[in-house]
Amino acid sequence: MEVAKEVHAVKIPFKLAVGSGKTLERFVYAYIIYGRKICLVDSGVSSSFGVIADHVRQMGRDPRDINRLVLTHAHPDHMGGARTVQKETGCQVAAHALDKPWIEDVDLQYRQRPILNLYSLVEGSLKVDQDLRDGDTLDLGEGLLLRVIHTPGHSKGSICLVLEPNGMLFSADAIPMRGAVPIYDDVLSSINSIRRLKAWKGLKTLLASWDEPRHGEKVYSLMEEGLLHFQQLHDLVRRIKAESPDADLTAFASRVLNAMNLPQTALIPIVIRSLEAHLRVADRENLIA
Ligand SMILES: [Zn+2]
Numbered sequence: 001m002e003v004a005k006e007v008h009a010v011k012i013p014f015k016l017a018v019g020s021g022k023t024l025e026r027f028v029y030a031y032i033i034y035g036r037k038i039c040l041v042d043s044g045v046s047s048s049f050g051v052i053a054d055h056v057r058q059m060g061r062d063p064r065d066i067n068r069l070v071l072t073h074a075h076p077d078h079m080g081g082a083r084t085v086q087k088e089t090g091c092q093v094a095a096h097a098l099d100k101p102w103i104e105d106v107d108l109q110y111r112q113r114p115i116l117n118l119y120s121l122v123e124g125s126l127k128v129d130q131d132l133r134d135g136d137t138l139d140l141g142e143g144l145l146l147r148v149i150h151t152p153g154h155s156k157g158s159i160c161l162v163l164e165p166n167g168m169l170f171s172a173d174a175i176p177m178r179g180a181v182p183i184y185d186d187v188l189s190s191i192n193s194i195r196r197l198k199a200w201k202g203l204k205t206l207l208a209s210w211d212e213p214r215h216g217e218k219v220y221s222l223m224e225e226g227l228l229h230f231q232q233l234h235d236l237v238r239r240i241k242a243e244s245p246d247a248d249l250t251a252f253a254s255r256v257l258n259a260m261n262l263p264q265t266a267l268i269p270i271v272i273r274s275l276e277a278h279l280r281v282a283d284r285e286n287l288i289a
Contacts, residue, residue, distance in 0.1 A: 003205065003213050004166055006034045006144065010055055012044035014077060017117035018265045028077040028209050031170060033163065034059060036141025037067040040085065041161060041170050042209065045121045048081035049088060064089055068138070070146070071095040071128075072172035073158040074102035074109060076121035078209065083123040094130035094138070096150060099157025103128055114269050132159060151197065153190025154183065160197060167204035169197065169219065175208060175226040181266045182233060182274035191230055191287055198223045227288045234287050236260065237278040249276070 001009040010030045015023040030048065031041040032055060040052065053063040066089040071079050074095070082103070086093055095103055102109035106125045110118050134150035147162040151174045161170040174193055176182065184190045197203075198220060206214040206222060214222060233256075240255050247255070253272045257264060281287065 001213075003031075003168070003207065006142070007163065007166070007168060007207075008032045008034070008055060008059075009207065009213065010044070010048075010051055012048050012051065012077075014045040014080075014121060015117070016115070016121075018268050019116060022265050023117075024265060026077065026210075029207070029211075030081075031207060032056065033140060033144065033146070034061065035144045038065045039068040039070065039138070039140050039146065040066060040091075041070050042072055042078040042172070043069055043081040043085050045077050045080035046123045047084070049084040052081075052085070053088070066091050068140075069093045070132070070138070070159075070161065071099070071103060072160070072170065072209070073155045074099035075155065075173070076109075076115060076118055078172070079103050079126075080122040083126045086126055092129045093126060094132050095128045096148075096157035096159050097131040097133070098152070099155055100128045100131065102155075113273075116268075134159075149196060149200070151193035153186050153188075153193045155185055158193070160193075162200065162203070167202050169200070169203045169206050171197065171206055171208045173209055175206075175223055176229050177208075177211065177222070178225060178229050179260070179262075180229075181262060181271055183270055184274050185277060187230055187234070187274075187277045187287065188281060191227060194223050194226050231286070231288045233260070234278050234281075237275060238282055238285070241279065241282055 003009055011027055013027045016026050017023050030044045033039040056063045069085050069091050104125050106122050132148045136148040138146040145164045149160045151158050151160045154173045160174055203219045206219040236259055253275050254267055256275055257266055
C-alpha cells in the first residue's frame, strides 16, 4: 500500500497461539522507505522477507538496496523476520539498547515474556548493529531524515520514528486503540510516551503497526483517544479489584476482559501482565490528569 511516493506499507498476517490449540488472527504492518537506499521499519514475523522483497522488486529496485532495518521494539511481530533480512541484504540493524537483549537472545525473551508460539513467529536471535537513543537522527539520503523518539511503556526499549520532512509518525504499538487487547509493561510510561508524541508539532500522518494510515487531525485525536483508553481501562481495573479484592490474578483478569467485551481467548500471560501494570498503580485514581 502506498502511503506516499517514498513510503509503503506491507500488511503481514499471522496467528497468535493462545492455548488449547486456539489462535487469534492478527496482522502487523512493516514499512518500506524508499530513499537513496531502502530503509525498513520492522520486519514482520518469520518468513516475511519474501513479501517485502517482492514489493521492492515491483518498485523496480533491488532487495539488496535495503541497507537499514530499524526495529521499533523486540516483539516477535516486529523482529520475527529480521534474521533473513539481515542475511539476504547485509543491512545494518538498529534498535533501542533497552530492547536489544530480547532481539539478540530470543530464548531470554521467551523466558521473560512467554508467548506460546514465539518460536514459530521468530526466525531466531540476531545481532543489533546500531544502538538507538532518544533524539538520534538517521539520514536516509534524498533529504529524508528519520528521528528517533524513545517511547517506553509497551516495552522498555520501544521507539517511535518521525520521517521528515513528510511529518509521518511510525508509532509501532505505542498508541492503543479503543477496544484493543491491552499489551504493555508499564502503563505510566505508556501514558508519558503518548504525551511526548502529542507534543511533537507538525505530524501529518500516523502509521501504526496494526492500523491503516491516518491523516490530518486524526493523528493527534487518536493519541488523545489512546490516553482516554488507558484511563477507562484503569477505572475498570480499580472497580473490579474493589468488587472482588480476593480474586486471584487470572480470575480478576478474566472479569476485566468480560467487562471489556473481549473474548476469554485473550486471557494470556502478556495481557495479564498489562493488567498487573494497572494494579501496581491502583492507588492512583487519575492517570492522565
Ligand atoms: Zn509489540
